[in-house]
Amino acid sequence: MRSRSTVSDAMRHYLELQQDLGGDEVIFDAPVDVRAALRASDPAPRAETVAPVAPVAPVAPRSGIGLSAQVARATAAGRPAAAVAAAATEAAPDRPAAAARQGPPPIPGPGLTIVSPRSAEMPAWASLDEIAAIVRECRKCPLCETRTHAVPGEGNPSARLMVVGEGPGESEDLSGRPFVGRAGDLLNKMLEAIAVPRAEAFIANVVKCRPPKNRVPLPDERQACLPYLGRQVALVQPKVLLALGGTAAEAMLGIKKSLGALRLQVHSWNGIPLIVTYHPAALLRNPDWKRPAWDDLRIVRQLLDRDT
Ligand code: URA
Secondary structure, eight states: OOOHHHHHHHHHHHHHHHHHHTOGGGOOSSOOOHHHHHHHHOSSOOOOOSOOOOOOOOOOOOSSOOHHHHHHHHHHTTOOHHHHHHHHTTTGGGHHHHHHTSSOOOOOOEEEEEOOSOGGGSOOOOOHHHHHHHHHHOOSSTHHHHOSSOOOOEEOTTOSEEEEESOOOHHHHHHSOSSOSHHHHHHHHHHHHTTOOGGGSEEEESSSSOOGGGOOOOHHHHHHHHHHHHHHHHHHOOSEEEEEHHHHHHHHHTOOOOHHHHSSSEEEETTEEEEEEOOHHHHHHOGGGHHHHHHHHHHHHHHHHSOO
16 A cells, blocks of 8 residues: 555656646646645645646646546545545556557558668668667767767667657767757656656667757768668667657658658658657747647557557
8 A cells, every 4th residue: 555645746746747748637627736735635744855836727628537637626626636636546657658548649541661771881780789889989970070979879679669869969968878968858758658668768869979069960960870770770670660850750761841741650661660759859849749749659659559
């Protein structure tokens, strides 16, 4: 039996995750400060360990009633929010998986079928470690001149989901690891929301070295780097690929189209289903895109759950 504080910690975490992602569980009938409601009904005051939850603007209800809506309604009806939350979150750690599987958009139809790069351009490096070692010494394009560290990628070598970003930013260049800055924090939450903890995924980028001032990597730089990604994918053999942002999608699919034109299709990249969604950095700038991104993520979840 979990203690009340463990349950409300789990619920706080869950609500914060949902709020960050714009998921259905943050649909309120009326504005409510869940955190204040919880605090008011918690008999044992304790030190706060979580960041304040920003007020959530009321929006029109969509399908289903999320946990936070239950809390909002219960609070409005005078029932203690924590009791409602505790009852509803007995299985709190499983809620992201359940929410990701709830009312998902249908799996979209097929998109582009791409074989890239050609195998002649892709040496048969034997392991991810070998690729990482070669990437760290790579001098195939001018990005090597300005990098602090190359960022080969990291994660589970047998990952079922492989995530591909554009290229390292400053934090990644300094650490040699992908997605460790603010966008990385959001990416971790996005993955957690579809029950794929970061450590279970493999995370890489189209270009492995930071473009100066975070500019978009040039076509020649992407081309020079693509064999590394191609071989990483061939070695990991994920069930699903997720391209983050227009640049990653364009580079992988070899086509210049808007992100909107590339989303909501199941492309095939070297025989592996590829979904395109917004880059987390773009989601930080434009929170309105979180809801469509949540749809993309739930499509990924369904593809992962598929038997084939
Ligand atoms: N943005 C990316 O595309 N990749 C990273 O690794 C970090 C930020």
